[in-house]
Amino acid sequence: MSRIPEAFADGPAFIPYLAVGDPDYESSIEYVEALERGGADVIELGLPFSEPIAEGPTIQNAVVRALEGGMTPTRFFEFVEELDVDVPLVCMTYYNLIYRYGGERAERPRAFVEKAAEVGLDGFVVPDLPAEEADPLREACDEFDLDLVFIVAPTTEGQRLERIMEQVSGYVYVQARLGVTGARSDVSTQTDESLGRLSDWDVPKAVGFGIKTGEHAERIVAGGADGIIVGSALVDIVAEGHENGDSAEAVADRLEQKARELSEGAEKGFAQRTPHPERT
Amino acid sequence: MSTSDGKFGRYGGQYVPEALMPAIEELEDAYERYVLNNEDGFMDEFRQRLRDFGGRPTPTQYAERLSERYDRDVYMKREDLLHGGAHKLNNALGQVLLAKYMGKERIIAETGAGQHGTATAMACAHLDFDCEVYMGERDINRQRPNVFRMKINGAEVNPVTVGRGTLKEAISETMRDWATNVEDTHYVIGSVVGPHPFPAMVRDFQSVISEEAREQMREQAGTLPDSVLACAGGGSNTMGAFAEFVDDDGVDLYAVEAGGSSLSVDEEKGVAPNSASLSTGGEGVLHGARTKLLQDYDGQIMESHSVSSGLDYAGVGPELAYLVDENRATPVNVDDDAALEAFHRLSRMEGVIPALETAHAFAYLENNHEDLGDTVLVNVSGRGDKDLESVIEETEKRGIENAPDMSMFSGGLR
Numbered sequence: 001m002s003r004i005p006e007a008f009a010d011g012p013a014f015i016p017y018l019a020v021g022d023p024d025y026e027s028s029i030e031y032v033e034a035l036e037r038g039g040a041d042v043i044e045l046g047l048p049f050s051e052p053i054a055e056g057p058t059i060q061n062a063v064v065r066a067l068e069g070g071m072t073p074t075r076f077f078e079f080v081e082e083l084d085v086d087v088p089l090v091c092m093t094y095y096n097l098i099y100r101y102g103g104e105r106a107e108r109p110r111a112f113v114e115k116a117a118e119v120g121l122d123g124f125v126v127p128d129l130p131a132e133e134a135d136p137l138r139e140a141c142d143e144f145d146l147d148l149v150f151i152v153a154p155t156t157e158g159q160r161l162e163r164i165m166e167q168v169s170g171y172v173y174v175q176a177r178l179g180v181t182g183a184r185s186d187v188s189t190q191t192d193e194s195l196g197r198l199s200d201w202d203v204p205k206a207v208g209f210g211i212k213t214g215e216h217a218e219r220i221v222a223g224g225a226d227g228i229i230v231g232s233a234l235v236d237i238v239a240e241g242h243e244n245g246d247s248a249e250a251v252a253d254r255l256e257q258k259a260r261e262l263s264e265g266a267e268k269g270f271a272q273r274t275p276h277p278e279r280t
Numbered sequence: 281m282s283t284s285d286g287k288f289g290r291y292g293g294q295y296v297p298e299a300l301m302p303a304i305e306e307l308e309d310a311y312e313r314y315v316l317n318n319e320d321g322f323m324d325e326f327r328q329r330l331r332d333f334g335g336r337p338t339p340t341q342y343a344e345r346l347s348e349r350y351d352r353d354v355y356m357k358r359e360d361l362l363h364g365g366a367h368k369l370n371n372a373l374g375q376v377l378l379a380k381y382m383g384k385e386r387i388i389a390e391t392g393a394g395q396h397g398t399a400t401a402m403a404c405a406h407l408d409f410d411c412e413v414y415m416g417e418r419d420i421n422r423q424r425p426n427v428f429r430m431k432i433n434g435a436e437v438n439p440v441t442v443g444r445g446t447l448k449e450a451i452s453e454t455m456r457d458w459a460t461n462v463e464d465t466h467y468v469i470g471s472v473v474g475p476h477p478f479p480a481m482v483r484d485f486q487s488v489i490s491e492e493a494r495e496q497m498r499e500q501a502g503t504l505p506d507s508v509l510a511c512a513g514g515g516s517n518t519m520g521a522f523a524e525f526v527d528d529d530g531v532d533l534y535a536v537e538a539g540g541s542s543l544s545v546d547e548e549k550g551v552a553p554n555s556a557s558l559s560t561g562g563e564g565v566l567h568g569a570r571t572k573l574l575q576d577y578d579g580q581i582m583e584s585h586s587v588s589s590g591l592d593y594a595g596v597g598p599e600l601a602y603l604v605d606e607n608r609a610t611p612v613n614v615d616d617d618a619a620l621e622a623f624h625r626l627s628r629m630e631g632v633i634p635a636l637e638t639a640h641a642f643a644y645l646e647n648n649h650e651d652l653g654d655t656v657l658v659n660v661s662g663r664g665d666k667d668l669e670s671v672i673e674e675t676e677k678r679g680i681e682n683a684p685d686m687s688m689f690s691g692g693l694r
């Protein structure tokens with residue numbers, strides 16, 4: 001049973017992402033738990049796939065580290081079971097890992113979803129699965145009461161929006177700009193346009209791609225987003241810690257701090273919204 | 281064979297990021313209008329340019345000494361004589377021209393052997409487009425002449441350093457560029473792979489190979505071949521050579537894959553020392569399509585291997601996977617050594633230096649000619665000039681029997 005709707009019930013949702021197993025299993029557990037302490041409302045857990053076509057260099061490298069560290073779908077599910085966090089958890093991965101889970105004789109993709117429900121995951125984001133190809137996964141999610149999040153891109157319009165609206169649940173992932181994932185120094189103007197197109201959707205709208213600072217988070221939530229998704233800016237901290245040989249504890253502290261900056265930014269942005277009429 | 285939903289049986293589909301879907305829908309629309317319905321005379325212009333710029337039709341040649349050697353009639357469809365030296369121009373010219381009809385401004389492409397990159401660079405120079413080509417670093421090193429050719433035609437060549445630096449990584453990186461610049465850019469994919477409509481569209485551009493060959497066989501041999509052989513990486517020369525024969529029940533179709541150094545896999549390291557996805561792969565989703573893939577138990581994509589860059593890929597076109605499941609095409613494979621031997625054999629016996637990719641088809645002919653019937657057609661997908669450095673190196677390493685003495689080149693060419 002998905003717990004995602006509760007996460008959006010009071011105030012904006014801060015949704016951090018990390019690649020699970022980056023750079024190793026044990027540190028990764030500490031990092032994810034640090035995100036919750038820093039104010040995460042939902043956590044996106046990346047199950048690393050060898051061909052991450054939607055990712056920029058930051059997350060590509062995280063995926064390489066995680067795979068070299070021995071991360072597999074089986075280990076991923078163990079990881080989720082072992083995690084000591086109370087917020088909803090979303091699995092972000094590519095379709096082939098979902099499709100292949102359980103071997104040739106398994107009922108696919110149901111087997112993956114069944115296992116995900118069993119270990120306590122709440123939903124999925126699958127960047128290479130557009131609405132056209134999503135029926136089998138959507139059905140399995142319905143059976144186990146899990147959510148299936150879809151990405152809406154700056155190029156998504158008209159009929160495509162409607163097709164996605166029919167399939168989406170949990171939240172809609174509003175892609176803030178064209179391109180691949182990666183932290184940026186500015187907020188894209190494409191964000192406001194995308195949010196505008198979705199204004200009459202009931203499902204919460206979380207904006208991601210390129211968000212790096214508390215100030216970005218503030219502006220985006222003030223502009224109407226119900227949540228923010230941040231990946232690369234956090235993965236950068238893991239990467240740097242790994243390169244410098246820092247202790248997992250030190251890296252976890254930095255992640256917690258960054259998470260706090262971002263979640264507080266989101267809260268500030270929320271406070272600026274109606275019913276606060278002084279906002280121009 | 282292609283259905284309107286872009287599926288070939290259980291294969292195909294459109295597994296791409298949402299950001300690309302509008303562009304793919306736009307392409308589907310353009311494919312139907314211009315390619316399938318010849319709107320604005322697109323296909324007429326394409327055929328005209330294939331003649332004037334590309335040099336079509338290419339001959340189907342009777343291979344006298346091979347016919348003698350194998351005691352049956354062997355014919356060669358000479359795509360190596362197409363401008364650029366490989367079948368790749370059929371597709372590249374078609375897609376770049378389509379991009380022009382669609383009003384796109386920029387072309388990107390991936391390349392493995394550099395033949396598709398070269399063909400795309402030539403087509404872009406010919407039709408006045410900016411062109412950027414992504415190529416794995418390892419392939420840049422083993423196919424240098426093609427890197428020079430691309431640059432000379434005005435293309436930018438972007439090295440891809442992630443992974444093993446071969447075709448798989450180059451395709452992923454080109455898809456990332458496309459997802460970033462999708463509004464003004466067309467991605468000229470180099471084989472019958474990727475999301476619908478690419479597999480169907482690339483097949484249609486390449487099927488001129490079998491359209492001509494079928495006529496030429498009728499005229500010259502007075503009969504259709506008993507079997508057609510083509511090497512298969514992604515499978516574009518393969519589908520091109522098969523397409524017009526698919527409905528001829530008496531014609532057997534052989535897709536010859538790269539057996540590399542061995543057909544076994546190293547699950548632990550995620551490495552397959554071959555590229556035989558049709559022969560040994562399992563069903564999965566990669567680069568936009570459901571197809572047969574080299575992957576581990578979990579679905580992680582394996583690093584493939586072949587002595588020929590153009591066959592070095594973990595996936596294969598969905599329509600070929602379908603034809604194999606339907607028992608309409610037979611997947612076979614030959615290893616690196618056999619391909620090198622065939623390279624030298626064809627060069628010596630027929631005066632045709634084949635691409636290393638193409639050599640795989642001739643290696644299969646050498647080993648299995650007795651099962652191929654009285655009349656065999658082999659698709660010479662490309663010429664081997666690009667491979668000379670690799671061939672010298674690999675031949676020396678192995679001591680291939682029928683090879684000329686290469687010692688005079690040691691150190692001299694590198």
Ligand SMILES: Cc1ncc(COP(=O)(O)O)c(C=O)c1O
Pocket residue numbers: 366367392393394395396470471472511512513514515516517518589590591635637638661662663
């Ligand atoms: C001469 C030649 N033949 C065959 C291939 C393999 O591609 P496909 O399987 O798409 O024909 C290549 C690819 O680079 C090539 O250059």
